[in-house]
Amino acid sequence: MRGQPPAPEAASPARSGTQAPPIKVLVVDDHAFFRRGLVSVLEEEPDIDVVGESGDADHAVRTAADLVPDVVLMDVWMPGRSGIEACTAIKDTVPSAKIVMLTMSDEEDDLFEALKAGATGYLLKEISVDELPGAVRAIASGQSFITPSMATKLISEFTALAKKDGARSRRAPVPHLTERETEVLVRVARCLNNKEIADELFISEHTVKNHVRNILEKLQLHSRTEAAVYAVREKFLDDA
CATH class of the missing domain: 3.40.50.2300 (Response regulator)
Incomplete structure (x- = not known):
């Protein structure tokens, strides 16, 4: 780069x-x-x-x-x-x-x-x-x-995620995601927006937003980008 x-x-x-x-x-x-x-x-x-x-x-x-x-x-x-x-x-x-x-x-x-x-x-x-x-x-x-400036942001995202992973390994396991939350996370990693996710899963955009918020809270992440990186690294898409 x-x-x-x-x-x-x-x-x-x-x-x-x-x-x-x-x-x-x-x-x-x-x-x-x-x-x-x-x-x-x-x-x-x-x-x-x-x-x-x-x-x-x-x-x-x-x-x-x-x-x-x-x-x-x-x-x-x-x-x-x-x-x-x-x-x-x-x-x-x-x-x-x-x-x-x-x-x-x-x-x-x-x-x-x-x-x-x-x-x-x-x-x-x-x-x-x-x-x-x-x-x-x-x-x-x-x-x-x-x-x-964008490369710095990208590196910061990965660095922050790596630090969170290291901290998690010394603490309790990552909370379990529900089946629906997993479905939403996979689609976030595929770069779908909230409307596209809602259409695919036949739920409302408001419900999608709630699921995304819950996913970020459970995984202790701050953005959809971090969530997508997490999903790719943990091979969520491989099982989708």
Whole structure:
């Protein structure tokens, strides 16, 4: 996981003397002005080729299938289908595509859901125009790239969870979850929201919220992200 993009002269095929094809990039953002700005910045780079752009997730999925980009820069929140849902769909149709969420959202849950959906990177829109091409090159070369502030949050989540686990091993066993709470926890780990969980289990969103609160209390966790990490690590999904 990198905190700073590599220097362009070290990563650019054009400057290293190789004849590697340019990195094909698809830009997806519902704000046309911001999207065009990204395109303008990237088009100045000789080793980056912006092959397409899209203003919504559904169009992005179709465009990715047609153009097979190397890297997709995509916002998390867009009208209709979310960027995270589109990430899953694109990875299903174009497994080779590296997807980077480029967003204003600094919520841990969005970060975790994006990584679960197959995203390779998570960048906040505060990234400077000078850093963006280097980040694209790093992602295209197979590196993961997460904005440092978000990487810190992710590490903090895992560190906090590890400390809780260590404390639990010296105390009483973790309280038993009910069958319904287990069903809800599995769906939290699958990145479903409360409405989606309610629809699957034929219960109300209010009931889902109560179950999530009880799960966090029983497991002594603080967020849905910690709950999802716990469920994955303890192999709840393997038995689902």
